[in-house]
Amino acid sequence: MAAPAQLTRQKQDVTAARLDALGPVPASGWSSAARSSALDRVVQQGLPHARDEYWKFTRPGGLTDAMAAPAALFRVEDTPIFDRIDRVRLVFVDGVFDAAASDDPELAGVRIDRLSQVAGADIHWAQGLYGVLEARGQSPVARPLAALNTAHATEGVLIHVTGKAQKPVSLVYERSSETADAILHHVIRIDAGAELTLLENGPAAARLNKVMEVDIADGAAFHHVRAQGRDHERQAATHIFARLGRESVFKSFTLTANGRLTRNECVIELTGDDAVAHVAGACVGDGDFLHDDTVFITHDAVNCESRQVFKKVLRNGATGVFQGKILVKKDAQKTDGYQISQSLLLDGDSQFLAKPELEIYADDVACSHGSTSGAIDEDALFYLRSRGVPEGTATDLLTLAFLAEAVQEIEDEALATEIVDRLEGWLERRRT
Amino acid sequence: MLKIENLQVKLEDEDKQILKGLDLEVEAGKVHAIMGPNGSGKSTLSYVLSGKGGYEVTGGSATLDGEDLLELEAEERAAAGLFLAFQYPVEIPGVGNMTFLRTALNAQRKARGEEEMSATDFLKFVREKAKALQIDAEMLKRPVNVGFSGGEKKRNEILQMAVLQPRMCILDETDSGLDVDAMKLVSDGVNALRDAGRGFLVITHYQRLLDHIKPDVVHIMADGRIVKTGGPELALEVETNGYADILAEAK
Numbered sequence: 001m002a003a004p005a006q007l008t009r010q011k012q013d014v015t016a017a018r019l020d021a022l023g024p025v026p027a028s029g030w031s032s033a034a035r036s037s038a039l040d041r042v043v044q045q046g047l048p049h050a051r052d053e054y055w056k057f058t059r060p061g062g063l064t065d066a067m068a069a070p071a072a073l074f075r076v077e078d079t080p081i082f083d084r085i086d087r088v089r090l091v092f093v094d095g096v097f098d099a100a101a102s103d104d105p106e107l108a109g110v111r112i113d114r115l116s117q118v119a120g121a122d123i124h125w126a127q128g129l130y131g132v133l134e135a136r137g138q139s140p141v142a143r144p145l146a147a148l149n150t151a152h153a154t155e156g157v158l159i160h161v162t163g164k165a166q167k168p169v170s171l172v173y174e175r176s177s178e179t180a181d182a183i184l185h186h187v188i189r190i191d192a193g194a195e196l197t198l199l200e201n202g203p204a205a206a207r208l209n210k211v212m213e214v215d216i217a218d219g220a221a222f223h224h225v226r227a228q229g230r231d232h233e234r235q236a237a238t239h240i241f242a243r244l245g246r247e248s249v250f251k252s253f254t255l256t257a258n259g260r261l262t263r264n265e266c267v268i269e270l271t272g273d274d275a276v277a278h279v280a281g282a283c284v285g286d287g288d289f290l291h292d293d294t295v296f297i298t299h300d301a302v303n304c305e306s307r308q309v310f311k312k313v314l315r316n317g318a319t320g321v322f323q324g325k326i327l328v329k330k331d332a333q334k335t336d337g338y339q340i341s342q343s344l345l346l347d348g349d350s351q352f353l354a355k356p357e358l359e360i361y362a363d364d365v366a367c368s369h370g371s372t373s374g375a376i377d378e379d380a381l382f383y384l385r386s387r388g389v390p391e392g393t394a395t396d397l398l399t400l401a402f403l404a405e406a407v408q409e410i411e412d413e414a415l416a417t418e419i420v421d422r423l424e425g426w427l428e429r430r431r432t
Numbered sequence: 433m434l435k436i437e438n439l440q441v442k443l444e445d446e447d448k449q450i451l452k453g454l455d456l457e458v459e460a461g462k463v464h465a466i467m468g469p470n471g472s473g474k475s476t477l478s479y480v481l482s483g484k485g486g487y488e489v490t491g492g493s494a495t496l497d498g499e500d501l502l503e504l505e506a507e508e509r510a511a512a513g514l515f516l517a518f519q520y521p522v523e524i525p526g527v528g529n530m531t532f533l534r535t536a537l538n539a540q541r542k543a544r545g546e547e548e549m550s551a552t553d554f555l556k557f558v559r560e561k562a563k564a565l566q567i568d569a570e571m572l573k574r575p576v577n578v579g580f581s582g583g584e585k586k587r588n589e590i591l592q593m594a595v596l597q598p599r600m601c602i603l604d605e606t607d608s609g610l611d612v613d614a615m616k617l618v619s620d621g622v623n624a625l626r627d628a629g630r631g632f633l634v635i636t637h638y639q640r641l642l643d644h645i646k647p648d649v650v651h652i653m654a655d656g657r658i659v660k661t662g663g664p665e666l667a668l669e670v671e672t673n674g675y676a677d678i679l680a681e682a683k
């Protein structure tokens with residue numbers, strides 16, 4: 001394959017090796033054009049390299065290697081998250097749909113297809129979106145892993161929402177193989193005034209590359225709550241590309257506990273006036289753990305609000321990364337942008353690397369950003385202990401309090417409770 | 433009940449002696465007051481007794497009913513019945529006041545081998561105590577001390593005391609920042625807890641609090657020591673004449 005001359009030799013080699021390992025782009029009817037242009041993007045851009053500015057905090061090696069590094073399976077005893085939530089479950093094992101374990105995808109106002117199921121069709125409603133939002137999100141920063149995903153995805157869901165969904169659609173990602181290398185690509189289209197809550201949970205694969213494109217029409221709402229799997233050795237690169245219409249709402253929350261390497265990118269375009277986009281994340285990492293939240297929000301309409309709230313608790317040498325940017329275009333007046341990224345370092349070995357950025361071309365805007373890194377507040381700890389709360393419990397209480405601002409971004413109380421329960425479990429296991 | 437003998441304390445990472453041989457004994461059922469100039473070491477004494485880090489005890493002892501306090505962790509001292517109402521109550525964003533109170537009470541009960549209180553019983557119990565201090569439901573829900581006014585923070589300290597029902601209560605300038613009515617509420621709260629088994633050590637700069645909480649004994653502290661001990665009249669003397677005469681006399 002001819003690679004562009006400006007790529008370094010190393011980059012060309014890594015990209016070629018990965019593409020070779022994947023083989024030819026799957027035969028794919030309506031998505032063929034999107035896939036082949038995505039493949040061109042991959043070749044043009046080359047896969048990420050440690051020397052890329054956008055990857056300076058996170059070594060992409062594990063995500064770009066030709067083959068996935070094996071990851072031991074992790075047996076979890078407790079009841080799966082979201083078990084108490086009434087939802088339509090679709091189960092994927094190592095990235096392969098498991099019909100027997102899944103519910104019938106019947107939900108009023110919601111049409112659900114699977115990528116593999118409709119691959120042979122010549123036309124499909126997702127054609128105007130598949131790889132389209134991803135391609136829009138390639139500038140000003142290249143996201144080659146997402147382009148690779150568009151080209152090579154083997155499975156995913158295509159969800160078209162025409163009404164207010166009565167219960168959440170829940171994607172459950174299980175694992176059974178130590179080496180599975182899954183590429184999932186979801187497309188979600190929410191028509192004007194319609195609403196959907198999407199849940200995701202589970203480790204998915206030894207290595208996961210996942211893209212979700214979400215197109216939210218005027219007055220529509222999308223709520224997303226995700227809990228990434230607890231498997232210690234799994235690796236994941238995920239991208240969300242969202243485009244928001246007038247008065248629409250996008251709210252996404254992610255909980256991450258464990259995982260050797262996780263890069264979650266979220267690329268949001270506010271294209272209609274009065275739209276609202278919130279992205280939040282709570283992550284707890286212990287030991288061999290790197291978690292990277294990379295967010296890019298573009299305000300391209302009047303009177304829109306965006307919020308980024310990211311909290312990381314790190315211990316035993318864990319690393320947290322945050323790269324967040326708010327870009328306010330010239331005509332995006334009355335933009336309200338808020339961004340906060342904070343880490344709680346439970347010991348001196350752990351580290352938090354943050355790069356918050358604002359780029360503003362409109363004059364009537366209110367944007368704020370802040371990033372902090374610190375240890376447990378000794379005064380608060382003593383105050384609690386002086387009331388009889390043992391040190392361990394007091395530390396946990398303060399840790400949960402630290403994460404609270406992110407968890408509060410989840411509107412649905414039952415879903416927030418699910419997340420808090422997980423966090424409490426994590427803290428408890430680390431105390432015994 | 434609380435017995436402090438020749439207590440000497442310096443800062444842990446500075447060569448600065450703050451308590452220089454302090455003797456004090458508070459008997460069960462009694463209210464002792466400590467007055468003294470700024471910087472004499474009153475808050476340091478209260479922190480050292482309740483187990484705050486950053487200090488080094490270089491001599492002397494402090495016991496509660498014969499048990500060596502200085503050997504215990506802060507939470508163990510609390511479970512043993514010691515309570516400090518802070519001069520500057522700490523704000524804890526993200527932790528609800530109610531959760532805080534319940535966690536504290538149940539932790540102490542557990543440490544003493546008692547049953548934990550159920551959520552419903554607890555709610556009733558706290559509401560009743562809060563009502564007496566005119567702390568409304570809203571304040572109970574809010575994060576601990578966050579956005580509370582100075583006076584509200586002090587009332588919240590007394591609420592904690594009322595809920596935890598400690599045997600030995602140390603109040604560090606609980607009156608500062610209180611308006612006249614709040615002073616009355618807080619004093620009523622303290623007086624309601626006065627009984628034969630409970631001791632109080634009330635640190636204050638002003639006689640006014642002692643009009644409401646009548647002390648049995650008044651101590652004057654200066655430069656890390658108790659320099660004079662007397663009855664309630666000692667507080668009145670300070671109020672009218674200041675510390676000059678007392679300090680001169682002590683030397």
Ligand SMILES: Nc1ncnc2c1ncn2[C@@H]1O[C@H](COP(=O)(O)OP(=O)(O)OP(=O)(O)O)[C@@H](O)[C@H]1O
Nearest residue numbers: 443450468469470471472473474475476477486519
């Ligand atoms: N952590 C510390 N670091 C430095 N100096 C300290 C520290 N703690 C106490 N000190 C000093 O020790 C002395 C006693 O302080 P302390 O707060 O105990 O006084 P106090 O009697 O409570 O005063 P006030 O009436 O103003 O509340 C002061 O000179 C104070 O500056």
Ligand SMILES: [Mg+2]
Nearest residue numbers: 474475476519
């Ligand atoms: Mg003081």
